[in-house]
Amino acid sequence: GQQLNQSPQSMFIQEGEDVSMNCTSSSIFNTWLWYKQDPGEGPVLLIALYKAGELTSNGRLTAQFGITRKDSFLNISASIPSDVGIYFCAGNAGGTSYGKLTFGQGTILTVHP
């Protein structure tokens, strides 16, 4: 089945630093999404990407859909304490699986003030 490898698994950074995380897939995806999950809550959509090569920003967040359609990255600039949480990439392959999102294992982000 489809698998997403997300890295790093965890990051400990100082407030103000930039953060980068990425996902790679063994197969092609038509859509890449990035979600953030706080403890005890559901994932919240941050950025959605629909075209290979697409670069999209949402405030301090920037994400890109890789040219090969098998990878994506998320950057957070000038991190702040409320950025703490678990970040997940998710992909959709389309076709007969058009309703199914495949999730990465998550990146746990800790920001020290």
Place this chain on the structure above:
Amino acid sequence: NAGVMQNPRHLVRRRGQEARLRCSPVKGHSHVYWYRQLPEEGLKFMVYLQKENIIDESGMPKERFSAEFPKEGPSILRIQQVVRGDSAAYFCASSPTKVNTPGNEQFFGPGTRLTVL
């Protein structure tokens, strides 16, 4: 402007009992998805439903698990004869129409945490 609502938020069951998890999608959304999350793992797709129809149940265990999304009322995920391995967080998501195009992303509810004693 309510988002996806799930209840109960926490559910405790003993082995062999039934668990019923409810999901009310965003108003106007006719597509519902259920995912399961084990501790320290990503979400795993279970089933995708449209009103009164199961579209994709490829992630649903063949036994004990069932899902429905009736014409009226919430979507229900039902687990019969629960076992300890069913303990997890179950998330529901909804979208207005068929994904995945801009504006038709899946939005998630807060989840139901099921604990099987």
